[in-house]
Amino acid sequence: MPVPQPVRAKSLLRANLEKPRGGVLLQSRMPNIKVFSGTSHPDLAQRIVDRLGIDIGKVVTKKFSNLETCVEIGESVRGEDVYIIQSGSGEINDNLMELLIMINACKIASASRVTAVIPCFPYARQDKKDKGGDGGEKSDSTKTRFIMKSNEWKFRSRAPISAKLVANMLSVAGADHIITMDLHASQIQGFFDIPVDNLYAEPAVLKWIKENIVEWRNSIIVSPDAGGAKRVTSIADRLNVEFALIHKERKKANEVASMVLVGDVKDRVAILVDDMADTCGTICHAAEKLLEAGATKVYAILTHGIFSGPAISRINNACFEAVVVTNTIPQDGHMKDCPKIQCIDVSMMFAEAVRRTHNGESVSYLFSNVPY
Numbered sequence: 001m002p003v004p005q006p007v008r009a010k011s012l013l014r015a016n017l018e019k020p021r022g023g024v025l026l027q028s029r030m031p032n033i034k035v036f037s038g039t040s041h042p043d044l045a046q047r048i049v050d051r052l053g054i055d056i057g058k059v060v061t062k063k064f065s066n067l068e069t070c071v072e073i074g075e076s077v078r079g080e081d082v083y084i085i086q087s088g089s090g091e092i093n094d095n096l097m098e099l100l101i102m103i104n105a106c107k108i109a110s111a112s113r114v115t116a117v118i119p120c121f122p123y124a125r126q127d128k129k130d131k132g133g134d135g136g137e138k139s140d141s142t143k144t145r146f147i148m149k150s151n152e153w154k155f156r157s158r159a160p161i162s163a164k165l166v167a168n169m170l171s172v173a174g175a176d177h178i179i180t181m182d183l184h185a186s187q188i189q190g191f192f193d194i195p196v197d198n199l200y201a202e203p204a205v206l207k208w209i210k211e212n213i214v215e216w217r218n219s220i221i222v223s224p225d226a227g228g229a230k231r232v233t234s235i236a237d238r239l240n241v242e243f244a245l246i247h248k249e250r251k252k253a254n255e256v257a258s259m260v261l262v263g264d265v266k267d268r269v270a271i272l273v274d275d276m277a278d279t280c281g282t283i284c285h286a287a288e289k290l291l292e293a294g295a296t297k298v299y300a301i302l303t304h305g306i307f308s309g310p311a312i313s314r315i316n317n318a319c320f321e322a323v324v325v326t327n328t329i330p331q332d333g334h335m336k337d338c339p340k341i342q343c344i345d346v347s348m349m350f351a352e353a354v355r356r357t358h359n360g361e362s363v364s365y366l367f368s369n370v371p372y
Contacts, residue, residue, distance in 0.1 A: 030054060032112070033358050034077055036102060038086030040095040041330055044119065045085040047347035052355060057082075061098060069094065071101045078110040081358050083179075085350075088122030089306070089329040096122050096166065100173040107174030115177040115357065116170060117350060119328035120276075120304045124184035126162035167191035179353050181328055181346065182275045182303040197363050199353060201303040201326050202231075203370045204344050206238055208324060209271065213299065219269040220244055220295075224286040232273050244270075246286050259289050266294030276304035277325075280311040284318040297321045304328050305341070312337045348372075 036057040037045030049056045058074030084106070086099040099116060106114050163185070170178065171194055178196040183189065189196040209216050216239065223232040223245040236243035244263020270290040277283055277300070287298045298320055305325030307315075315323055315338050323338070325331055326346045335341045352371040356363045365371075 030355070030358060032080050033083070033354075034075070034080045034111075035083045035085065035354070036073070036106075038084065038095060038098050038102060040089055040098075041085070041087040041119070041327075043330065043332075044087065044327055044347055044350070047345065048085060048117075048351045048354065051348055051351035059102065069098050069101055071098060071105055073102070073105050073109060076109075077106050079112050082106045082111040082114045083117055083354050084114065085117040085119075087119045087328055087330075088124075089120055092122050096169075100169055103170070103173040103175050113176045114174055115179060115354075116175045117179045117354065119181050119346070119350065121163075121166075121180045121183055121188065123162040123166050124188060126160060127164075127185040127188055129159050129161060163188050164191045177357065179350065179357070181326075181349075184275055197353060197357070199349055199363070200367055201328075201344070201346060201349075202235060202238075203366070203368055204326065204346055204349065205273070205301050205324075206235065207370050208301070208344050209239065212322075213269060213271070215269050215297075217241070218267075219271050220263065220265050222246065222263070222265065222270050222272050222286070222290065224248070224272055224274050224282050228274055231275065235273060246289060248282065259285060261289055261293050264293075265290055268295060269297045269299070270295040272298065272300040274300075274302050276306060277302045277323075278306045278311065279309045280307065280314045280318075283323075284314045287319050291319055299324065301325075305331060305334065307334050307341075315340055 030052060033054065034057045035045070035049050035052070035054065036059045039061055045056060060072040060074060062070050064070060084099060084102050086095055086102070088095065099118070103114050103116060167188070171192065176194055178192060178194065179199065180196065181199045182201050183198050186198065189198055209219075213219065219239070219241050221232045221236040221239070221241060221243045223229050223243070225248055226245060229245050232243045232245065242263070244261060244265055247260045247262060248258070272283055272286055272290075274283065283300050287300070290298050299322050300320055301324045303326050305323075306329060312334060320340050322342050323340050324342045324344060326344045328346060331341065331343045335343060348371050349366055353363050353366060
């Protein structure tokens with residue numbers, strides 16, 4: 001007599017959900033998962049849950065009269081695998097505090113695991129003891145502008161490492177896992193004692209280039225600074241084209257003193273690639289440099305389009321064919337003000353990362369492929 005084989009609980013669940021009832025086959029849904037959205041980017045969160053085929057979790061966010069943030073989770077999360085989507089954009093400090101409160105609210109409500117999905121990681125440019133992080137662009141606000149003088153180098157030792165502080169805050173709030181995209185500095189992953197999945201926009205960027213730039217085989221990928229050399233070489237290798245970089249020097253914050261192009265762009269389509277653009281002074285200056293060097297057209301492809309201060313007016317006046325960004329930060333307002341800005345949707349990459357994480361699968365497939 002054959003020995004009956006044990007039936008796994010997951011198999012029973014799948015059989016019950018997919019069993020035809022009245023001639024209708026019910027599709028299996030993801031059990032024990034809840035996805036909540038902060039107020040920074042509700043459109044991206046809705047796209048993610050639509051892709052997953054689930055409903056977005058109920059949450060109420062409000063501010064008291066003294067501007068304290070209050071968050072109320074509107075449904076049970078006991079024993080659930082919780083994902084909270086909040087991007088580091090807009091009112092960054094308010095949005096960060098809201099994320100921390102939401103993580104803590106779910107954790108003390110007995111959630112099994114809480115994952116923070118942070119498409120654009122806040123304070124990522126302050127990743128080492130150096131004024132202005134990597135010398136990157138900061139706001140042009142007169143209140144926050146910091147002009148370095150020749151004898152002020154000695155004060156850099158007292159600069160904060162704010163990205164590490166944010167990592168500590170997320171861990172203390174109760175986050176068990178972080179999902180983000182194109183960290184400004186990859187070493188930020190080492191600031192955490194919890195798993196961090198740093199997704200890459202590169203597969204989506206390659207897809208956009210091949211579909212939208214007719215002369216992409218005669219293109220050259222350009223980094224606007226030396227720090228992005230690894231990023232552009234990877235894209236250039238995948239496209240089998242050459243790359244170049246621009247070496248820039250700054251005498252003071254938000255003002256580039258000189259730019260030197262390393263590479264030959266003559267009679268080619270130049271594609272500037274960077275992880276983020278804030279005031280856009282660097283990429284606009286770089287575009288002028290490329291045209292002077294003989295480039296036929298100039299495109300800019302950026303993962304995080306912050307576009308603060310005079311950025312939009314600079315792009316409108318610049319010589320770009322298009323400035324392409326992902327929707328890790330809301331871009332609807334920017335696209336209305338500037339017709340050159342185009343958007344790549346990366347919600348499917350985050351949705352697939354959430355699905356694979358929930359099911360205990362590897363996410364490394366997403367490092368080189370766009371899920372369809």
